Amino acid sequence: MKKIILFGGSFDPIHNGHLQAALEAYKNINADHLYFIMSYISPDNKNHKSTWEQRKKMINIAIKNYSFFSVSEIEKEDEEISYTYKNINYFKNKFPESELYLLVGSDQFNNFKNWKNYDQIEKECKIICFERENNFVNKEKKAILIKEPKVNTSSSELILNPDIKMMNEEVLNYINENSIYGIYRLEKEGLSERRINHCIEVANISKQIASSHSEDFQMKAYCAGLYHDIAKEIPIDKQIHYSKELLNYNDFPSWKVIHGPLGEYIMKRKYLFKDEDILNAVKFHTIPRSNPTLLEKIVFCADKISSRKHRETNYELIDLCISNLDEGYKTIFKINMESIKE
Ligand SMILES: [Fe+2]
Ligand SMILES: [Fe+2]
The missing domain is CATH 1.10.3210.10 (Hypothetical protein af1432)
Structure with missing residues (x-):
C-alpha cells in the first residue's frame, strides 16, 4: 500500500522549517509521496500576503530537488472555505488504494477537536505531528510524533528579517526581485x-x-x-x-x-x-x-x-x-x- 502524506499550510513564504518537517515525516513512515496543500481560504480567514501564483512558485523552487514532493492546488479548485476533511475526501477518492497521513504541528493537533468533522479525519488518516517549542502534544491523543524541525521560525518573521540559514536562497531572491511583500515591508519600515x-x-x-x-x-x-x-x-x-x-x-x-x-x-x-x-x-x-x-x-x-x-x-x-x-x-x-x- 502506498503511503501519502498531506501537509497543508499557507507557505507564505515556505521556509526550511516546513521542509525539515516534511522530510522528517517522509523518512519516519517511509512514505511514497508528500503533497504541500496550499491553503486557499482557511477557516480562520487569515489573509495571505502574496498571491496564489507567487506562493506556488516559491514552494516549487524550494522543493525542486525532491521528486517525492509536490504542490497541490486542490483548495483553489474548490474556492470555498477550506477544510481538511474535504482535502482528505479528495485524496481518498483519487488514491483509493493508498494510506493517507496528515502532517500537522502540535499547536494544530492540540486544537484538533475544534476542526470540522475531526472524527472523520481521525478515521480516514493517521496523524503525524511535530512538536513545536512550548506546545507539546497531549500524550493521550494518538499521533506519530516526529522530531521538532531545527528551524524554529515563522514565515512572517522571515518576510521582515530574512535569513538564508532558515530559507532557500533562491526563494529569497525570487521574493526580493519580484517585489513580493514589498509594500508590506515599506509599511513595517514606518513609511507614511x-x-x-x-x-x-x-x-x-x-x-x-x-x-x-x-x-x-x-x-x-x-x-x-x-x-x-x-x-x-x-x-x-x-x-x-x-x-x-x-x-x-x-x-x-x-x-x-x-x-x-x-x-x-x-x-x-x-x-x-x-x-x-x-x-x-x-x-x-x-x-x-x-x-x-x-x-x-x-x-x-x-x-x-x-x-x-x-x-x-x-x-x-x-x-x-x-x-x-x-x-x-x-x-x-x-x-x-x-x-x-x-
Ligand atoms: Fe528619494
Ligand atoms: Fe522618491
Missing part, C-alpha cells in the same frame, strides 16, 4: 501612506519606461522604483548618524539626499538583496553618477516625474523616456537642476 503611494507610482512609471525590455528587466525596474525611498522617512539626524557609522560616509554633497545610499544599505544588509543593478538604482537615485546604468536612469527619471508639482505634462515626459531614454534623462535632469536653483 503618502510616501508609499509615491513609491508605488515610481515603481509603475519605472516599469512603464522599461516596457520595451524583457519582462525580467521590467520587474527589476518595478522593484528598484518600489524600494527607492525605503530610508527616506528615517529622521534626518538618524540618517546622518547611520551613514557615518554604518556607511563610513564622513562627507556627502547634501545630507538631505543620503537616503539613497542608506536605502541601498538597508536592502543589502537587512533584506539581503543581491542584484547589483537594483541596488545601484536605489543608491544613485538622489545623486546620479556620471555614467549611470540603464536602470539608474529609469528610476531617476521615474522619481522626478512622480515628484513634479505640475503633473499635466508627465505623460509627455514618460513617452519621451520610453522612446529615447537618453533624451528623457537629459531633459529631466535639466528640469531638476532648474527647480533646485529656484
